[in-house]
Amino acid sequence: MKLLEDKIRELGQVRPGDVLKVDCFLNHQIDVALLDEIGAEFHRIFKDENINKILTIEASGIAIACMTARHFEVPVVFAKKAQSKNIDGDVFTSKVHSYTYGRDYDITLAKKFLSPADRVLIVDDFLANGKAMRGLLDVCQQAGATVAGIGICIEKGFQPGGADLRKAGYKLASLAIVDSMENGVLQFRPQD
Amino acid sequence: MKLLEDKIRELGQVRPGDVLKVDCFLNHQIDVALLDEIGAEFHRIFKDENINKILTIEASGIAIACMTARHFEVPVVFAKKAQSKNIDGDVFTSKVHSYTYGRDYDITLAKKFLSPADRVLIVDDFLANGKAMRGLLDVCQQAGATVAGIGICIEKGFQPGGADLRKAGYKLASLAIVDSMENGVLQFRPQD
Numbered sequence: 001m002k003l004l005e006d007k008i009r010e011l012g013q014v015r016p017g018d019v020l021k022v023d024c025f026l027n028h029q030i031d032v033a034l035l036d037e038i039g040a041e042f043h044r045i046f047k048d049e050n051i052n053k054i055l056t057i058e059a060s061g062i063a064i065a066c067m068t069a070r071h072f073e074v075p076v077v078f079a080k081k082a083q084s085k086n087i088d089g090d091v092f093t094s095k096v097h098s099y100t101y102g103r104d105y106d107i108t109l110a111k112k113f114l115s116p117a118d119r120v121l122i123v124d125d126f127l128a129n130g131k132a133m134r135g136l137l138d139v140c141q142q143a144g145a146t147v148a149g150i151g152i153c154i155e156k157g158f159q160p161g162g163a164d165l166r167k168a169g170y171k172l173a174s175l176a177i178v179d180s181m182e183n184g185v186l187q188f189r190p191q192d
Numbered sequence: 193m194k195l196l197e198d199k200i201r202e203l204g205q206v207r208p209g210d211v212l213k214v215d216c217f218l219n220h221q222i223d224v225a226l227l228d229e230i231g232a233e234f235h236r237i238f239k240d241e242n243i244n245k246i247l248t249i250e251a252s253g254i255a256i257a258c259m260t261a262r263h264f265e266v267p268v269v270f271a272k273k274a275q276s277k278n279i280d281g282d283v284f285t286s287k288v289h290s291y292t293y294g295r296d297y298d299i300t301l302a303k304k305f306l307s308p309a310d311r312v313l314i315v316d317d318f319l320a321n322g323k324a325m326r327g328l329l330d331v332c333q334q335a336g337a338t339v340a341g342i343g344i345c346i347e348k349g350f351q352p353g354g355a356d357l358r359k360a361g362y363k364l365a366s367l368a369i370v371d372s373m374e375n376g377v378l379q380f381r382p383q384d
Binding site for chain 1: 223266
């Protein structure tokens with residue numbers, strides 16, 4: 001998606017340790033007009049998949065999920081990273097390792113929000129090693145829900161998450177795939 | 193806002209300890225069409241305040257902030273509850289006590305996203321004791337930003353957060369004010 005690649009080139013910052021900071025528009029400050037375009041693009045790609053729910057994980061995924069759900073006219077459900085008193089015990093859980101935070105955490109999702117009747121589009125801001133995504137896929141499997149598609153804003157193509165998901169047969173759309181950030185120079189994978 | 197009150201009556205669940213669960217449509221599963229109406233209502237109320245940024249706190253606030261920002265055509269910025277490796281050191285911080293989670297936590301917001309030039313609308317899903325709101329107001333004060341308004345979906349009118357903010361002179365709009373939940377019966381405060 002040229003609009004997103006241009007925004008990453010303009011405002012993204014490459015940091016040591018393969019960190020790509022996009023906090024100016026994607027995951028701290030949020031460019032809602034850009035996210036609306038991203039949502040429209042996910043709809044264009046997945047509109048024939050009979051999707052009835054957008055699934056994501058807090059926190060950055062929520063903005064993308066909402067601006068995508070608007071185009072599908074379906075609800076969002078987001079997995080939580082911490083157990084709250086307000087969540088009932090009847091939850092799906094899965095363990096996730098975060099490289100960003102350097103620790104394991106549980107994600108939880110109330111069982112009443114995901115069932116075998118659901119055809120889910122999973123969305124998130126980043127796909128790198130794919131650990132958070134595996135947690136979401138695990139939750140869908142526990143629920144018996146169908147993963148009809150996966151929509152990612154920025155995939156780090158030099159890390160294994162995307163390749164693993166494609167090999168497993170998922171319909172994965174990454175709107176921008178960064179194949180290299182060496183010496184601070186962003187190289188995007190050519191896509192149709 | 194009658195639409196929101198009706199939704200709370202239909203799907204909200206009163207639990208012991210003055211807990212009002214609205215996870216079916218507001219803070220776990222998200223009814224995006226409802227949030228779009230909520231955003232439109234905040235715009236109707238605050239459209240003459242020259243707001244140039246919507247501020248909230250992760251996680252549930254992000255959905256409301258995005259669906260509100262759409263109507264103002266301004267960016268969202270959200271305060272984070274945990275320090276991430278991806279955030280630079282140059283942040284505003286404030287300490288917040290969470291009754292829901294039963295602990296204190298720091299909120300952080302990168303300094304580059306809030307300045308004396310900003311006229312901010314703060315939005316959140318709930319206002320009860322107002323502890324999270326005080327953290328956001330503290331961050332705005334540190335930044336020298338003007339709080340042009342506060343938009344809340346559900347205020348617990350029997351807890352002091354709303355009254356404190358009104359007494360302090362803030363322009364506060366709570367779209368539904370629950371004055372009592374005794375015996376599981378919701379009583380909403382009449383509003384224009």
